[in-house]
Amino acid sequence: MDASAIIDSLNDKQRLAVSAPNRATLVLAGAGSGKTRVLVHRIAWHLLINRLAPHNILAVTFTNKAANEMRGRLENLLGISVRAMWIGTFHGLAHRLLRQHAKQAKLPDAFQVMDSDDQLRIIKRLLKNMNLDEEKWPPKQVQWFINGHKEEGHRARHLPEPGDPFQRQMRAIYLAYEEFCDRSGLVDFAELLLRAHETLRDNADLLQFYRQRFQQVLVDEFQDTNTVQYAWLRLLTEESNNLFIVGDDDQSIYGWRGAKVENLHHFQRHYPDHQVIRLEQNYRSTGHILSAANHLIANNENRLGKELWTEAKDGEPLAVYAAFNEQDEAYFAVEKIKQWISDGGLRSETAILYRSNAQSRQFEERLMTVGMPYRVYGGLRFFERQEIKNALAYLRLAANRGDDASFERIVNTPTRGLGVKTLDDLRNLARAQNCSLWQAAQLTAAQTQGSSRGLNALKAFLKLIEDLAALQANETLGDIVKYTIEHSGLLDYYRQEKQERGEARAENLSELINAAKSFDAADNPQNLGLLDLFLAHAALEAGEAQGQSEQDCVQLMTLHAAKGLEFKLVFIVGLEDGLFPAQSALLDPGRLQEERRLCYVGLTRAMQKLYLSYAESRRLYGKETFPRPSRFIREIPPHLLQEIRLRGQIDRPTAPAPTFAAGSPTRPSGSFRIGQTVRHAKFGEGVVLQCEGSGAQERVQVNFRDTGLKWLIVVLAKLEG
DNA sequence: GGTAAACACCTTTTT
DNA sequence: GGTGTTTACC
Secondary structure (H helix, E strand, O other), X not given: OOHHHHHOOXXXXXXXXXXXXXXXXXXXXOOOOOHHHHHHHHHHHHHHOOOOOHHHEEEEEOOHHHHHHHHHHHHHHHOOOOXXXXXXXXXXXXXXXXXXXXXXXXXXXXXXXXOHHHHHHHHHHHHHHOXXXXXXXXXXXXXXHHHHHHHOOOOHHHOOOOOOHHHHHHHHHHHHHHHHHHHXXXXXXXXXXXXXXXXXXXXXXXXXXXXXXOOEEEEOOHHHOOHHHHHHHHHHHOOOOOEEEEEOHHHOOOHHHOOOOHXXXXXXXXXXXXXXXXXXEOOOOOHHHHHHHHHHHOOOOOOOOOOOEOOOOOOOOEEEEEEEEXXXXXXXXXXXXXXXXXOOOOHHHEEEEEOXXXXXXXXXXXXXXXXXXXXXXXXXXXXHOHHHHHHHHHHHHHHOOOOHHHHHHHOOOOOOOOOHHHHHHHHHHHHHHOOOHHHHHHHHHHHOOOOOHHHHHHHHHHHHHHHHHHHHHHOOHHHHHHHHHHHOOHHHHHHOOXXXXXXXXXXXXXXXXXXXXXXXXXXXXXXXXXXXXXXXXXXXOOOOOOOOOOOOOEEEEEOOOXXXXXXXXXXXXXXXXXXXXXXXXXXXXXXXXXXXXXXXXXXXXXXXXXXXXEEEEEEEXXXXXXXOEOHHHHOOXXXXXXXXXXXXXXXXXXXXXXXXXXXXXXXXXXXXXOOOEEEEOOOEEEEEEEEEOOHHHOEEEEEEOOOEEEEEEHHHHOOEO
């Protein structure tokens, strides 16, 4: 394979990026401009043209999916395996680093990774220990505080002692949390990043080693990096300047969880010699869709600047549908999808995108009634299910008796007569002795006289865990997991649980056994315990929400989840001020801009046809609301939009949307129908929402497009309609 | 220890 | 309004 094979299939800008000289490079890659392609080909270029070995390259992504895709495409392009190459997520790579250098990282060899759920449990336990009221110190907020500081690179001891008593207490909790994690050998997600950074920073020889090893560092979705992630990258590349980043400031939608778009600006300052390459040719969408997206995003400030273009045709205008209410909106979308199918399209080519998960319900119900298969993204993933987490907790406790979090989780699951009383005694003893719950349990079992129910149960539990631990020394991973699930009593416990749910859980448990049997740690070649790696894998890669759904189905997801995907037919629904943009963003210019970028991401998912919809009336938290159409619709030039009606003044033929009957009944006797479009001399155009009274008392409530809700006396208002 | 009633919550989410 | 979680009671 030679250079031409890497270069030929690319456009000029992509070539420029792939063959760029070895110095800091920023590729501003617009949506659908082939950014993964550039990354993959750039790596191939290093291997074939610059003669680098695979282990000289570090490629970082945010999700496992992106990492897997990159590796797959690379191997496809090169026709060889690139196992020696470090391709992975920030967290995965940090984990790998820490495992290999646990000593320098000041971590126990068998340290365990915990997910945010584990973290929250620990915080709750800690608050109880410290006698703090959860009302006053909400665990979620504590978690947010701790993670926020870790992502900024701050340890509790680095924080100045605040005067504010609330902050001071927060800091104290953070300190206690760190202490607990250290003692239990537990590492949370943010800790992986922070610890990896500190380890390199504080071990000169290690840093030198990796700086020499990673001659090229490539980063995907750079706009999503947080402070520590960027600091870590900088540490590795500030000498060589060989940092190749791909990103799009217009698609930065994770500011709320610590991502810093500013890192793009920092990069330009920290690497003064850098080059910038813009990928602006879009291969995904029609001209009209792109034009709409460009106009929308032009309303944002401080952009690095970029305008997408395409050689594709303009295509159809974007359709805008003003639904009567949320059910009507769902009805509309599903009708259009039915049409798409009958025109020969696939369900899997269509996606309904919404701002918040709660919105999926209406669409699911509608899809269900018409019997159309669909798939909702999001929700609990495999390794996050409680039965799985319980099974893992047994494995972890047996592997590491100091893991109090796991101890708490399973000591009485399935129930074995270890109630609140016994546990409280254990916790008190553990605190008094400053030891783990496990040690406290051992002490109790050894010292307490008699044979109360609780004591026997405790002894049995200790024995069980010891047995499981003995097993771990000798058996294969698959057998360890199998035996653990069976002998812990979990399998029986879930089997006898009510019907379907129990069955599903038992099934998941056997799926876990399968996963263990086929777990292949080849990607992590050190001679570390396979079980430890498996457990870390479970935390770092939570798996899919649903199993392989091979079926051709309509795709439902949040706009966030849609990033990186594309569909021929896209619906962006709930385009209402207060919903999208979200209520809390309306008054904050910074957050409003992020909402706009989210909308931009949504628009650019569509390849052929895009529907935008909003409801004129929506039930929100049990209350009827009359939102106004989203400002984002107004930011798209009218000539790109086409208003669609299924109903309205013309006629509403066969299908009165089911909800009209369910809502307030229309009054055939009155002069106006609900949903009817009317015109007022002063207020302009609007839609009738409610009618009441008759004759001189007849009043109608109208939602005017420009001025919002008004009640009008019919005989006075001179409404046309 | 398991169930029902009361209660809080209500963007977005990957690792 | 709907859901998930804590509390109260048997």
